[in-house]
Amino acid sequence: MATPKIAPYGTWTSTLSAADVAAETLHLSCVAVDGDDIYWLEGRPQEGGRNVVVRCTADGNINDITPKGIDIRTRVHEYGGGAFTVIQGNIFYINSADQRLYQMSAVSDLSDAPLSQPLTPPGHWFYADFTIDFVRQRLICIREDHTVAGQEAVTTLVLVSLEGMSEVKVIASGYNFYSTPRFSADGCRLAWLSWNHPLMPWDGTELWVADVNNDGMLENCERIAGGTSESIYQPEWSVSGELYFISDRTGWWQLYRYSGECVQSVLQEQPPLAEFGRPQWILGTSSFAITGPSGLLASYVREGHWRLATINTETEQLTDISTKLQPLEWVATTKTHAIWIGASSLQAPAVVKTDLQSGITTTLRTSNITSIDLESISKPVEIVFPTDGDQAHGFFYPPCNSNWRSNTDEHPPLIVLSHGGPTAAASSTLNLKIQFWTSRGFGVLDVNYRGSSGYGREYRQKLHGQWGIVDVVDVVNAARYLVDQGQADAQRLIIRGASAGGYTTLAALVRYPEVFSAGASYYGVVDIEALAHDTHKFESRYLETLVGSYTESRDLYLDRSPIHAMDQLACPLILFQGLEDRVVPPNQSQMVAEAARANGLPVKLLTFDGEQHGFKKAETIARCFEAELSFYKNIFGLASDSYDDTGR
DSSP states (O other): OOOOEEOOTTOOOOSOOHHHHHHTBOEEEEEEEETTEEEEEEEEGGGTTEEEEEEEOTTOOEEEOSOTTOOBOOOTTTTOBOOEEEETTEEEEEBTTTOOEEEEEOOSOGGGOOOOEEOSOSSSEEEEEEEEETTTTEEEEEEEEOOSTTSOOEEEEEEEESSSSOOOEEEEOSSSEEEEEEEOTTSSEEEEEEEOTTOOTTTOOEEEEEEEOTTSOEEEEEEEEEBTTBOEEEEEEOTTSOEEEEEOTTSSOEEEEEOSSOEEESOSSOOTTEEOOOOOSSBTOOSEEEEETTEEEEEEEETTEEEEEEEETTTTEEEEOOOSOEEEEEEEEOSSEEEEEEEOSSSOOEEEEEETTTOOEEEEEESBOOOOOGGGOOOOEEEEEEETTEEEEEEEEOOOOTTEEOOTTOOOOEEEEEOSSSSOOOOOSOOHHHHHHHTTTOEEEEEEOTTOSSSOHHHHGGGTTTTTTHHHHHHHHHHHHHHHTTSSOTTSEEEEEETHHHHHHHHHHHHOTTTOSEEEEESOOOOHHHHHHSSOGGGTTHHHHHTOOTTTOHHHHHHTOGGGGGGGOOSOEEEEEETTOSSSOTHHHHHHHHHHHHTTOOEEEEEETTOOSSOOOHHHHHHHHHHHHHHHHHHHTOOOTTOOTTOO
């Protein structure tokens, strides 16, 4: 191995280009099993972010099922999820172009595929999250009704016939939100979740069950769990008719079952400080699957790391599966294998299958085919740091490149990441968007500030009424902690975030101008008062929990909006915004740019046609990384003779 060259942190050249990060990274989601076939959804940046259903047959043949030109995506809750399902060789999916529900047969050769048949009429309706009773030829799903302009969309559970397009029937209404409808194995019972404003699904949901009559309508509806202070996640029926679900009634998302009489814990002894549930930002996610009459496949998180396990429901015992991979948001099973999406600190997310007897794991599809030198991958170090009389968590990625090292007396520039949500969590699995920076000599700190998920309900609720305060204090103290530990240069601290993380970024820059020397906001919130009046239904009352009632606490909205404190901004700023973003309207980034320029600060605003909330196109993603790297190099004088516009 060649002797590493010496150069200042931040000037190292890397074989991992911005184009590599963007174009070769697939977004894998929504694994499903139908007989011996395995399906998943594949988001492809190189195809403009198009989502395609992919099938792996029993003999290992992998092929696209979605007809060319079709993008499978639902706009329910704007974040989507639950956009397709498959049963008995039939694919049911949402076409992004018109948001209608279609049915097609899964065939091996797309050139011979029959035309997809629409099951719902054209109009201003969005559909998602399906459950199917194929024997009675009916499907139940969520519908968002946007037919009345200027009014909030109406969300209901609806019945759709599988025997050709006909009238869509509403079977459950009255709540602001519904999710996860699931038929029992015989199609005679239905379970679902519902909740009302201002709650988000991780705050409080209700679990309902009902009988389904021959006309598909609901009878004998009964709420069996949940409420305003209990979050229920992922109801699933066993073949024997037991209903399994996850509840945080103890303060931690744990597994329960309902047999018709009472709710009982699935496990005799719970793993300490562990959670089996996830915040339901998108529909159709799963953290467990039923493997048979007395078995479950389950994933759970503890101290920021996810694990995969089997559960014997008769002995109520949990057994970890030995694997270096961490399960992500989707798990399913065949009779013999776990089918899941997993990743590790050294391996990008992949669709894998694990033999439940031997534990042997086989990769079916990896999300990234870019060749990476394993010695140049920065491995996360979990940190717990003091903050405001409390403690918070994070993952620190030190600079790492086998071809380079710095002077021993130099501390690296540090990029502090504030994740979105804000009820979400940083992951310790391989992320090329982080390695892009560490391979160039930047340290990266991904902060799980108070309010993040995965550490129990109490930790999540520490952000209630405190958004813009607690999260901001935590990212600032995280940066200071690494400076004190000798892991970062106090004069070269950068903060970076997207969406709600962009808000935390901007709030930190104006409230603690002495800490950070540069910032990057991707479609970040800057005016939470404006957001309270102009955002989509799913999050339209979220701020009541995070900040307070707008009518009673408008002063808090003004005080915590960075746009009203831009005169305190003291460092250069780069902004990125999709022009079709309905979650955070584009004018928010424009307001920040104008205010920063008025202060005479270096500011750059990049906008992108055709991009929504979260960039999908490879060219957009690559352009952002190239521009951001160039921005930091100019600010900190990180000259590199071999640097060019490709980001190498």
